[in-house]
Amino acid sequence: EDKVVQSPLSLVVHEGDTVTLNCSYEVTNFRSLLWYKQEKKAPTFLFMLTSSGIEKKSGRLSSILDKKELSSILNITATQTGDSAIYLCAVDEETSGSRLTFGEGTQLTVNP
Amino acid sequence: SQTIHQWPATLVQPVGSPLSLECTVEGTSNPNLYWYRQAAGRGLQLLFYSVGIGQISSEVPQNLSASRPQDRQFILSSKKLLLSDSGFYLCAWSVRWGRGYQHFGDGTRLSIL
Numbered sequence: 001e002d003k004v005v006q007s008p009l010s011l012v013v014h015e016g017d018t019v020t021l022n023c024s025y026e027v028t029n030f031r032s033l034l035w036y037k038q039e040k041k042a043p044t045f046l047f048m049l050t051s052s053g054i055e056k057k058s059g060r061l062s063s064i065l066d067k068k069e070l071s072s073i074l075n076i077t078a079t080q081t082g083d084s085a086i087y088l089c090a091v092d093e094e095t096s097g098s099r100l101t102f103g104e105g106t107q108l109t110v111n112p
Numbered sequence: 113s114q115t116i117h118q119w120p121a122t123l124v125q126p127v128g129s130p131l132s133l134e135c136t137v138e139g140t141s142n143p144n145l146y147w148y149r150q151a152a153g154r155g156l157q158l159l160f161y162s163v164g165i166g167q168i169s170s171e172v173p174q175n176l177s178a179s180r181p182q183d184r185q186f187i188l189s190s191k192k193l194l195l196s197d198s199g200f201y202l203c204a205w206s207v208r209w210g211r212g213y214q215h216f217g218d219g220t221r222l223s224i225l
């Protein structure tokens with residue numbers, strides 16, 4: 001059965017800290033790995049990773065994929081209270097429906 | 113630009129009552145459509161997905177069903193709700209071909225009493 005595992009499940013840090021969120025996967029026909037941020041309602045897209053070793057960056061957020069280790073990390077530097085959210089990792093498979101398998105998410109709380 | 117609409121935003125229903133949640137997409141054609149359920153503070157469980165009108169794939173056995181009567185309309189239904197159907201329901205769409213990521217609606221928070 002396909003599986004996506006995120007760690008830690010929850011994390012509490014202070015503003016200014018740097019955090020690393022982990023995602024590992026076991027899927028049959030890997031196509032890409034995606035990260036989403038969910039605050040209250042709709043998850044919003046952060047990154048899509050398809051190739052190993054290529055870092056994607058957006059401001060203070062960055063992510064990288066390791067296809068040999070079947071994993072990805074999401075880094076957030078100089079955290080702010082607005083980074084508080086659930087961070088979801090998902091894996092896309094080579095099927096016509098672009099079905100995503102999601103992990104359980106990491107609940108990040110950034111305290112002032 | 114493309115938009116996705118879900119309604120209602122919140123719903124409180126008694127056990128045994130029927131359910132109909134609607135999702136529509138604008139600004140795109142032939143999208144893939146998805147229904148997810150999310151337990152409090154946790155990941156998303158895929159319930160149904162559709163690659164075209166009348167084509168529905170179910171991911172988990174449950175008390176719910178889905179229909180796609182039009183290209184950009186996706187409906188989640190139940191004839192008789194159970195307590196375990198409570199949760200946050202999200203609709204999403206993606207482009208039919210290629211490596212498009214999924215775009216999510218704002219969700220419906222369903223409480224069963």
